[in-house]
Amino acid sequence: MAIQSVDRALQILNLFSHRVPVLGVTEISRAVGLSKGTVHGLIRTLLQQGFLQQDSATRKYRLGLKIYELGIIWAGTLEINQKSAGPMNQLAKETLLECRLAIWDGDSMVITSTVHPRARAVLPHQFGPRVHAYCSAIGKAVLAFMDDAQVERYLKRTQFTAFTPNTVTDRQQLLEDLVQTRQRGYAFDREEAVQGLSCIGAPIYQRSGQVAGALSVSGGTQRVMGDKMEGFALALMNTAAEISRYMGYFPGYGDTAAADRPR
């Protein structure tokens, strides 16, 4: 069904990760189960086009610059990123908290843009852009406003790991959290992923009425959860609603279910 050689080339690219950024031909051929000769041919092609680069000293391979450039193009032309740039800056300025935007993909959240109120923190993209859905405000904001069926599928497939004493690892407890989130309209992360770090998250909707992603503000627990919390939550909700409007969503035009079936 898929073109073999192309498929294999992409498989090779997928081997690279934060943990394993450098690979040799032999390692790769073992990993994908192909002969070294075959792998070499694929790699040479990827190399020529700049999708891989070779360390002249070790002769091993890393991902190439081209991939970075294409990745930036992806992020820069993503609708939700374009629509949210202005409002997010505004929100960061108002709250003096770090703002992040993420979309749902394959059972976890992919951070697609970030705005810092100050320069103290390291660029977050350098950490790797995925966060778990069950222990982040940004993830729970999406889960709470998704189809029940999709949530069910998510729960079936997911292993819960505790990162802090506060991490919710119980299915029932998570579902209750989602009910509360639905009621209040925004989600909390009270040091569930990182000790000392708390977040508030709110969903963003798209034209169809389905959840497109989520927005969050985060910072030290004292700041975020202190007496200004309600103000932060309100500003966050307003910004998320504004972005949703830019995305073409008008609340009242029919809720999630109705908007799904066009007539």
Added chain:
Amino acid sequence: MAIQSVDRALQILNLFSHRVPVLGVTEISRAVGLSKGTVHGLIRTLLQQGFLQQDSATRKYRLGLKIYELGIIWAGTLEINQKSAGPMNQLAKETLLECRLAIWDGDSMVITSTVHPRARAVLPHQFGPRVHAYCSAIGKAVLAFMDDAQVERYLKRTQFTAFTPNTVTDRQQLLEDLVQTRQRGYAFDREEAVQGLSCIGAPIYQRSGQVAGALSVSGGTQRVMGDKMEGFALALMNTAAEISRYMGYFPGYGDTAAADRPR
């Protein structure tokens, strides 16, 4: 020499840009000069692996999330990015200016990381990560400390376009600028690329003694070029030198030429 189908698949990915983020099968087949059937097969493979995504309404194609993730991995595991994260944050805090790091690639500079002192500006990566070498401090800082032969090749291949009245479009004038840059140790961009925006840039060296990239601070002309200018330049130079040390470069161990031939 290269594997045909893989080469063609990568060519297809390369068609996408900031200007043209969405393409259909017919457009692609025209652009790469292949039959629609062939292109469809390649696209289907790229789609399955998440390197492309298809808009369900228009049936056209965009770059896929996978590419973004791999791009982030590239940036996150890049040596110069890892080594510079700490010093750059420090510099941003000290100067309250935006700091950027870029590497040289194919006659222009690729921004690989950015640190903001405040949240006012939009995430820069969303603009597209390339800047011209001849009209940026970050570019001239690299050009000035590169091999003459390489500069010569660059000049031969490059078309100069004026973006502001200050843009240097004359070959001789640029060479003089580079001489001055070499003497003072850092480069200026006095509104040469963007009206009202000025930058100071300094080179970063790697083990071999060759230039690995450059660091810059930028902001409104009045702030950057005002009476604090010399202080900014000093802080910038110190930070760039610190990063160079982390990269394994020790000045005095032999200059560019000598370090190239290991004994």
Added chain:
DNA sequence: ACCGCCTGTTTGGTATCGTGGAATTGAATT
């Protein structure tokens, strides 16, 4: 509501192109 027209998609037969194994180079270690 019908009809072209321009999309994206599927199919099948053929020649091409990628494949895997073995041979080669080359560096690093003993």
Added chain:
DNA sequence: AATTCAATTCCACGATACCAAACAGGCGGT
């Protein structure tokens, strides 16, 4: 110098990717 391991090149076979042409399906125009 000898040994080992990795990256690279070579080549003949046969699977596989390619193209052309046919199919499907939505949109705009009349």
